[in-house]
Amino acid sequence: MSTPRSTAVTRLREKQRTDRAGLDALLDAVHVGHLGFVDDAGLPRVMPSAVLRDGDRLVTHGSTGSPWLRRLATGVPACVEVTAVDGIVVARSAFESSIRYRSAVLYGAFEPVPAAAKAAALDRVTDALLPGRRGEIRGHTDRELAATLVLAMPIATWSLKVSDAWPEDPPEDVAGPAWAGVVPVREVYGAALPAPDLRAGIRLPDSVRGLGSRGPVP
Amino acid sequence: MSTPRSTAVTRLREKQRTDRAGLDALLDAVHVGHLGFVDDAGLPRVMPSAVLRDGDRLVTHGSTGSPWLRRLATGVPACVEVTAVDGIVVARSAFESSIRYRSAVLYGAFEPVPAAAKAAALDRVTDALLPGRRGEIRGHTDRELAATLVLAMPIATWSLKVSDAWPEDPPEDVAGPAWAGVVPVREVYGAALPAPDLRAGIRLPDSVRGLGSRGPVP
Incomplete structure (x- = not known):
């Protein structure tokens, strides 16, 4: 783990985890990241974007027309925060009440995924968000690939x-x-809603049906 | 709405909303924000934090020992992103597939809430996260208030x-x-779990019971 900047947790150090498996588990469970960068004026910007772990790199994508994605593609310093909220800690005082969470912050720089590798990278996004979907739909067209910017950042500093x-709670509150x-x-996940233009006779596919096993609450 | 920097959406402009009621609804529903700022080295940082709308300002809080909160307290430029994921848009191609979401980005600077107003600001946090809880617990102690930094940013540029x-999908895919x-x-919300040190005979309070009405999925 190279450290061009410190990744030491400064507060509540006992909550810091350094195992890569814990990081991977979070990144594989939460697919919306919060991407921070500094704009032309030196001001902070944060944008949500779908992010996906692909081995030792983090992949994001979007339209080639997106100014902020194009800025990230130039390799400016980036910060990606990914957080899962797991619960509300209801203590006996407001002061001790808090949130159960898992939160990762990754630092580095993105670079564009080369044209020849775009399709495979995007396929992994589909596989992560909706396993099995790729077998149910057509492949990418050249026009679609050309319109999509795919960026990757090494998972190195986090x-x-x-x-x-x-x-x-302190003893006096416990008492x-x-x-x-x-x-x-x-x-x-809630029950799937068919599109208004769905043709009659097309049944719910296995990929969408399979999402049901990731919810709902029993 | 003052505009020290542009808040015009550059991509998918048809998705931009300019009604304050829409912003308020999102901020009142989602209490985790992603706070961006630029660190001493000029690098971007993003941290998750509980955020709460209090009228025309956004309030966050934490320990007086938190370096990043103390940096925000100095009034450096800040960016707060708040996003709700509402669904997966399953199109007939990977290219057209996407996410249903509501996402706000607010720009400005935080300033510390004065000591005399801290308790009231923190009470509103409790009221938002767990309505009714305040009537079930003791008030803040002076020591707790002194250990808590409460910051507010005007909701002005967003x-x-x-x-x-x-x-x-294009017609050929719909066909x-x-x-x-x-x-x-x-x-x-799942079923509430009692703390291991909960004394016998203390029943689930109305505040926690009331959360059930915000979930689960039917």
């Missing part, structure tokens, strides 16, 4: 912070009348 | 982008065999 604790615990939070 | 569309539609995504 920090991971995990809060999976219970309330940590009091207030309840304490955790309310789990999770993301679930 | 952009809002909403994607609530259906797949927009094909592939399914198309939307899979809704939402965040839900």
